[in-house]
Amino acid sequence: MTTLSGRALNRALLDRQFLLARTDRTPLEVIGRLVALQAQEPNWPYVGLWSRIHGFTHSQLTTLLQDRKVVRSGLLRSTQHLAVADDFRRLRPLLQSVLDRTAGSPHFARNSTGLDAASLVAEGLDLLGGGTLTRKELARRLARRHPGIDGRILAGEFELRTPLVHDVATGAWGSWGNRSKVSVTPAEAWLGRPMATAATPATTTDLAKKLIRRYLAGFGPAGVKDVQAWCGLTRLNEVVAQMRTELRRYSGPDGGELIDLADAELPDPDTPAPVRLLPAFDNALLGHADRTRVISDQDRKRVMPGQAQVRPTFLVDGHVHGSWSLEGDTLRLIPFRPLSATDRAALEQETERLLPFVGGKNVSCGSLRRHGGAEAE
Structure with a gap:
C-alpha cells in the first residue's frame, strides 16, 4: 500500500x-x-x-x-x-x-x-x-x-x-x-x-x-x-x-x-x-477530522476558537499562515509567523486583488500599510 x-x-x-x-x-x-x-x-x-x-x-x-x-x-x-x-x-x-x-x-x-x-x-x-x-x-x-x-x-x-x-x-x-x-x-x-x-x-x-x-x-x-x-x-x-x-x-x-x-x-x-485568501468557514478547512493537511493544531486553535467560529484565513505554501478581517474599508492581515519577502509580496498582491471584490480600500499587515496601491507613511 x-x-x-x-x-x-x-x-x-x-x-x-x-x-x-x-x-x-x-x-x-x-x-x-x-x-x-x-x-x-x-x-x-x-x-x-x-x-x-x-x-x-x-x-x-x-x-x-x-x-x-x-x-x-x-x-x-x-x-x-x-x-x-x-x-x-x-x-x-x-x-x-x-x-x-x-x-x-x-x-x-x-x-x-x-x-x-x-x-x-x-x-x-x-x-x-x-x-x-x-x-x-x-x-x-x-x-x-x-x-x-x-x-x-x-x-x-x-x-x-x-x-x-x-x-x-x-x-x-x-x-x-x-x-x-x-x-x-x-x-x-x-x-x-x-x-x-x-x-x-x-x-x-x-x-x-x-x-x-x-x-x-x-x-x-x-x-x-x-x-x-x-x-x-x-x-x-x-x-x-x-x-x-x-x-x-x-x-x-x-x-x-x-x-x-x-x-x-x-x-x-x-x-x-499559490497564496490564497479563504473566507470564514471555508470547505478546505472543515472537510476532515484530521485537518493537519492544511492547518496545524496550534493554528487551528487560533482560527477556530469556538465551536461556531472559523475565522477567514490565508494560505502560504498550501497551509494556513494567518487570518484576515475586513474592518470598515481596511483589510487587516494577521500573520501567525514571519513571512519571507517573497511570500509577503505574493500575499500583498493577492490581497489587493481581493480588495475591490469585498469593497475594501486599504491593506494592513504588520508594519506594512498600503493605501490606494502606494505605501502609506
Whole structure:
C-alpha cells in the first residue's frame, strides 16, 4: 500500500478544491464539485468562489440563487450551506437523520415538552401553507399556538426537521444582519419538484455511496472518519466496505487507511502552491477530522476558537499562515509567523486583488500599510 505524505495530501486537497490553480469552470460546476459551501453568513461563499474561479463576479452567484439553481438551507453538519438545487433534493433526505439529531438536543428538547416532532412539522407546514414567512413571523405564530413556549426555538427546530429554503435576499451578497429577517419556504414549493426519498435501507446505502464518491472527488484521499466529520453521518465503515472494489487505498502519514476514487489523479507533491485568501468557514478547512493537511493544531486553535467560529484565513505554501478581517474599508492581515519577502509580496498582491471584490480600500499587515496601491507613511 502506497504511503502518502502530509505534503501529498495537502496538494491533493488544494487541487480538488481549485486552490492549487483557479479554474475556468462555472460557479454551478464548482459548487457541485465542493458538494456544498458553508454559508452561515451570506458573503463568505462569494469570497470562496472568488478564490477558486477566474474572473468570478458577485452577480454570477446571485443569479444562480435568483434562478433557484442554487439554494441556501440547513444541510451538512446541521449548518447553513449553499448547494446545487438537484444536489439538495437528493442529499437533504439522506442527511435528515443528522439534522434530527441536532433537533433532539437539550436546547430544543427542553422547549418543546409534550410536542412531538411530527406534530411540530405538521403545524409548521400548515402555517407556511406552501408559501413564505419570515423566521420572526413563523416564531410568532407558533408561540401563539403554544403559550409559554419560546416560538423562536420551535421555529428553529421546525427548520431542522423539514427542508426549508431561504429567500434569495438572505443568501445574496451584502445580506449580513439579523437572522430573524430570514424568510423560509418549503423546499418542494420553492423548487417546484419533490424531494428525493431515502425510504429503504437499500436506497439509503446507495445515496450514501454517492455522497462518499462526491466527497472524495472534492476532498480525497481521506479516511472514513474524515467523511463522517464532514457530513455528520455515522457508521459509514459498513458502506465503504461495500465499495472496496471501486476504491483505491493508501496509507496516511500516521499509518491510518485512506480511501480515494480509483481513477483520481494526485498532483506532484512538489507542485508550488499559490497564496490564497479563504473566507470564514471555508470547505478546505472543515472537510476532515484530521485537518493537519492544511492547518496545524496550534493554528487551528487560533482560527477556530469556538465551536461556531472559523475565522477567514490565508494560505502560504498550501497551509494556513494567518487570518484576515475586513474592518470598515481596511483589510487587516494577521500573520501567525514571519513571512519571507517573497511570500509577503505574493500575499500583498493577492490581497489587493481581493480588495475591490469585498469593497475594501486599504491593506494592513504588520508594519506594512498600503493605501490606494502606494505605501502609506
